[in-house]
Amino acid sequence: MGVDPSMAEVPVPEPGMGEVRIAMRACGICGSDLHIIEGDTRTAHLPMTMGHEPSGVVDALGAGVGSLSSGQRVVVNGLIPCGTCWQCANGRRNRCEQLCILGLGRDGAHADYFTVPAENVIPLPDEIDFALGAIITDAIATPMHAIRSSGVQKGQTAAIFGLGGLGIHAAMILQQLYQVEVVGIDVDDAALANGQRIGLSSIIDARSAQVARRVRDETGGGVDVAFEFVGSSAVVEQGLRCLRPGGACIVAGVHSNRLQLGLRQETLVARELTIRGSLGYTNDDISDLLRLVSTGQLVFDDTVSHTFDLDDYQVGLDTLRQQDSAAIRVVITAAA
Ligand SMILES: [Zn+2]
Numbered sequence: 001m002g003v004d005p006s007m008a009e010v011p012v013p014e015p016g017m018g019e020v021r022i023a024m025r026a027c028g029i030c031g032s033d034l035h036i037i038e039g040d041t042r043t044a045h046l047p048m049t050m051g052h053e054p055s056g057v058v059d060a061l062g063a064g065v066g067s068l069s070s071g072q073r074v075v076v077n078g079l080i081p082c083g084t085c086w087q088c089a090n091g092r093r094n095r096c097e098q099l100c101i102l103g104l105g106r107d108g109a110h111a112d113y114f115t116v117p118a119e120n121v122i123p124l125p126d127e128i129d130f131a132l133g134a135i136i137t138d139a140i141a142t143p144m145h146a147i148r149s150s151g152v153q154k155g156q157t158a159a160i161f162g163l164g165g166l167g168i169h170a171a172m173i174l175q176q177l178y179q180v181e182v183v184g185i186d187v188d189d190a191a192l193a194n195g196q197r198i199g200l201s202s203i204i205d206a207r208s209a210q211v212a213r214r215v216r217d218e219t220g221g222g223v224d225v226a227f228e229f230v231g232s233s234a235v236v237e238q239g240l241r242c243l244r245p246g247g248a249c250i251v252a253g254v255h256s257n258r259l260q261l262g263l264r265q266e267t268l269v270a271r272e273l274t275i276r277g278s279l280g281y282t283n284d285d286i287s288d289l290l291r292l293v294s295t296g297q298l299v300f301d302d303t304v305s306h307t308f309d310l311d312d313y314q315v316g317l318d319t320l321r322q323q324d325s326a327a328i329r330v331v332i333t334a335a336a
Pocket residue numbers: 030031032052053138139
């Protein structure tokens with residue numbers, strides 16, 4: 001059962017030990033926020049303030065925070081690890097066994113103020129505006145992490161399934177940073193047009209094509225890496241089928257359905273295929289992106305497609321819901 005979001009006055013939160021309070025300047029609305037509203041993802045409690053893709057200004061420091069200063073421009077990693085489990089102790093904080101997501105496990109950033117652990121706060125270079133800074137933390141960091149997990153090398157080929165907010169950014173990173181030839185696949189006209197706009201080497205409308213065969217034909221036998229940003233078992237299978245021997249299918253699309261693959265086990269073995277999940281991002285993914293963008297090595301023009309004031313939150317949600325609106329990233333902003 002879904003929930004109906006509404007605007008409400010809530011107390012300004014106080015930062016706890018090791019936490020900071022941030023005055024929000026921009027925060028993306030993500031597809032996963034729609035999953036919460038539709039009831040597919042359950043929050044830790046209700047009511048809950050959503051929002052896990054924020055930038056802002058440090059407003060107040062909790063006890064024990066010495067690394068940040070009031071007024072500093074920052075972005076926030078919305079994946080909050082426990083800090084003590086085996087994964088955290090071994091530096092894989094995105095794999096934390098008790099991971100808490102801002103705006104899902106605790107109140108998030110679709111508000112004037114929110115609090116987070118200081119360890120999740122990363123300085124935002126002056127060259128990057130708040131809206132782009134915000135989407136770097138999630139919509140761009142998620143594909144960055146998936147790309148790094150894939151082991152893709154410069155000059156290889158890739159297929160991207162799903163040219164929405166994650167897939168388009170994945171394509172831009174692969175093109176600009178890895179000189180990878182990208183085949184983009186989607187079923188939505190606006191998404192396919194986005195692929196055209198960023199100059200993908202090949203674009204396939206999955207409604208009218210035998211996708212895997214076409215990818216193999218157009219790339220001389222298959223791609224080195226396929227990225228699944230859709231969240232569909234059938235698409236994961238297509239991803240595996242379009243790989244060349246030795247290739248890897250990286251699955252970042254989330255769905256609770258069972259993964260059912262029609263391909264023979266012997267095919268996986270004979271072609272030495274890899275299937276691998278990729279979850280979220282780390283502080284390193286975000287700070288590396290900030291550095292690459294601030295130095296001009298990575299350019300994301302126009303991928304913040306819509307911005308709305310916090311007061312127009314519902315309009316922002318509706319914009320993201322309309323599949324044909326070509327919304328790459330919808331961002332909520334708050335004035336200083
Ligand atoms: Zn998200």
